[in-house]
Amino acid sequence: MAQHGHSLDIIQARRSFLDGQLSPGLVSQPLLRSWQRTLAAGLRPADRMLFGQSVSRAEAHRVGEAHRTLIDIATPDILNLWQSMQSPAWVVLLTNADGTIIHSVGNHDRAPRELRLPLQCGRKLPESEMGTNAPAVVLSEGEASVVQGGEHFLDELSHFSCVAAPVFGIDGTLAGVLDATGFDAAIDPRAFQRVSLAARSIENSLFASSDAGILIGIHEDPRLLGSPLQGLLLVREDGRVLTANRCAKQMLRLDQDFVQKGQRLEFNALVDHPFQDLLSAGGAQPVRTHTGAVLYLSMLQRPRSVKPQARAVAAVLPPPDDPIDTLLNRAALVLKRQIPVLLQGETGTGKEWFARRLHEATRPGKPFVAINCSAIAESLAEAELFGYEEGAYTGSRRGGAPGKIEQANGGTLFLDEIGDMPLQLQTRLLRSLQERSNVRLGGVKEIRIDIQVVSATHRNLASMIEANAFREDLYYRLSGFRVQLPALRERADLRHLIHTFLTDPEGAHAACRLAEDVEALLLDYAWPGNIRQLRHVMAVACALSGPSGEIRLDTLPEEISAPRRIATGIVENASSSPSTSLSSLKDEWVTSSLAAHDGNVSAAAKALGVSRSTLYRSLQRLAKP
Secondary structure (H helix, E strand, C coil), X not given: CEECCCCCCHHHHHHHHHCCCCCCCCCCHXXXXXXXXXXXXCCCCCCCCCCCCCCCHHHHHHHHHHCHXXXXXXXXXXXXXXXXHCCCCEEEEEEECCCEEEEEECCCCCCCHHHHCCCCCCCECCHHHHCCCHHHHHHHHXXXXXXXXXXCCCHHHCCEEEEEEEEECCCCCEEEEEEEEEECCCCCCCHHHHHXXXXXXXXXXHHHCCCCCEXXXXXXXXXXXXXXXXXXXXXXXXXXXXXXXXXXXXXXCCCCCCCXXXXXXXXXXXXXXXXXXXXXXXXXXXXXXXXXXXXXXXXXXXXXXXXXXXXXXXXXXXXXXCHHHHHHHHHXXXXXXXXXXXXXXXXXXXXXXXXXXXXXXXXXXXXXXXXXXXXXXXXHHHHHHHEECCCCCCXXXXXXXXXXXXXXXXXEEEEECHHHCCHHHHHHHHHHHHHXXXXXXXXXXXXXXXXEEEEEECCCHHHHHHCCCCCXXXXXXXXXXXXXXXXXXXXXXXXXXXXXXXXXXXXXXXXCEECCCHHHHHHHCCCCCHHHHHHHHHHHHHHHCCCCCEECHHHCCHHHHHHHHHHCCCCCCHHHCHHHCHHHHHHHHHXXXXXXXXXXXXXXXXXXXXXXXXXXXXXXXXXXX
C-alpha cells in the first residue's frame, strides 16, 4: 500500500527534491518515484495543467461506449462508494489501463468547478500530463495509493485529495483504476478501505460476469464467502483452473502471473477435495490445500444456461447465449440495488418488454406502472404523474387522485419516451426522485415512496442536453445503468425470432411455415419498425396463409415483397394495374407504417421520412369517404 502521510513540511520536501537535496525517508518511495517520473516528463510545479485538456461530448461518448462492459459492471460499486462520501466536494471516477477517465459520478449541480470540468469522461490523468496524482501512481506502481494536498507535484493540485486502487481483470492484467477525488475536503480515515473494497468488489463482479467456467468462492473464514474479500476461481468442468483473483492467488500461494505465463493448474492438485464432489455439495466445504492450510470453498455459479420461459412471452425471447439475455441479467442486478436503468434504442426494439422483464426479475407481484411521456397532454402531465388534491384544477375529481408515482409505490415506475417529457415536469420529477417522496398537485403533504425507476427513449439525450431540451442532472439521475437495445437488423438472432413468431404463443392456432424463397427475403429486409413490425407482419401473413399455413410472397406487405416480385416479374406494369399507382402505394405505405408502429404517428412519420403534419394530411384524406 502506497499511502502517504500528510504533513505541513511536504511542500518544503518537494522543494528540496527539486534542488536535489531531499533527505532519505522524508517521503515514501512510491511518492518519490512519482515525483521523479513527473520531473523526467518535463513538468514543473508552477505548470497549469488542470484545465489544459478539452474533451468534446462526442469524444467523451466514444470513450464511454468503448468501455461500456466495464462501466456497466462497475457502476453499482461506483455509486455506492460515491454515496458513502456524503459530500458534493467528492467525485468517484474510473479510468482505463491507460489513465483515461471512462466514467465519473458526482453531484453535477453542487460540485466545485475544479471537480466538474477537469474530471470528466475522456480526460487523461497520467503523470506526464497531470503530474503526481493517486490514479497515476496506481498505474505506475500497481498498488493502492493516497495522494493529498502538497504531495501532488503541481501547485495547482494542492487543494485536491485522492484515494485510488487498481482494478484487475479476470486475466490478472490491470483493467483500470477506481479513484475518489475531493477538492478542499479532508480524507475520511475509512476512505482508503472503502475504495480498496469497492475495487475488489468490481473485480469479483467481472468474474461473476464470465461464462467461461464454474465460479468457486474460497476463504479461510466461511463468513467472508460472498464478500469483496473472498477468493475466486474460474474452473472448467474438467477441473482445469482457468484463472483466479488476487485473494485466491494469495491464499493458494499461486504465481500472480500464472495465466499470462500459460501455466496449467488442476483444481485437484491445489486441494485435497475432489472437484466433482464439490459440485454436488451444498454450502461451504472445508478443504485442505497443497500447502496444508484449511480453507472453505463454495460453488457460487455454474456456466449460464437458458432457463425455460412461459409460452406467452416465447415470441420475444432471445435464443441461448444471446447478448439480450446478458443485458437483462446485468440490468436486474443493478435495479435490485435501487439504481435507475435507462433503456435506449430505436422505436420497436422492445423497450417496454425489457422493462417488464426487469420488473418480473426484481419485484414480482408488485405494481408495474408505465407512463408514455409523449402520449399525454402537457396540461395534464403533472396531474397524471404526481396526482392531485381535490380542487387542484377545474374538473378535478372529488377527493383527488393518486398519480403514477404513487400507484407504483413498492414496485416499478416505467417512464417511456422520457425524452418527450416537458422541461417543467423534468424539474419536479428530479426533486421527487431525489427526495424519494411525492407531493400531489395542489397539496403540501409529502408522501414517502419506494419505487425503482426504469426509463426509455429513442432520442439522443446528449444532443437534447446540448440544446437545453433535457435537464442534464435528470439524465444522470435516470442513467445509473444504460442499456442500448440493438435494432432488429443488427441482431444475430433474427432467424430465431422470425421462426418464433410463426408459432402462436397462446397455442390457439397451428404454426405457419415459410415458403422456400420467403425466409431469405425476411432476413434481408431492414425492418425499420423492428420487433413490433416483425410481429405484425408475421401475424398478418399467418392470417392470410389459408389452410396450407404457408407464408408466400403475396401474403407479405408490399414494402417487403416488392423487390423480389419486381425481380421475378410478378409485379405488372403500373399503367395496367391501378393497385400499383403512386397514390395507392403512398396509401399503403402510410397504413403499413402506422400498423408497424402501433398507431404512433411520430414514429411512423420518422420511418417514412416525412413530417407529422404531412402524415396527418394523408390520414385525413384516407378518412374521407
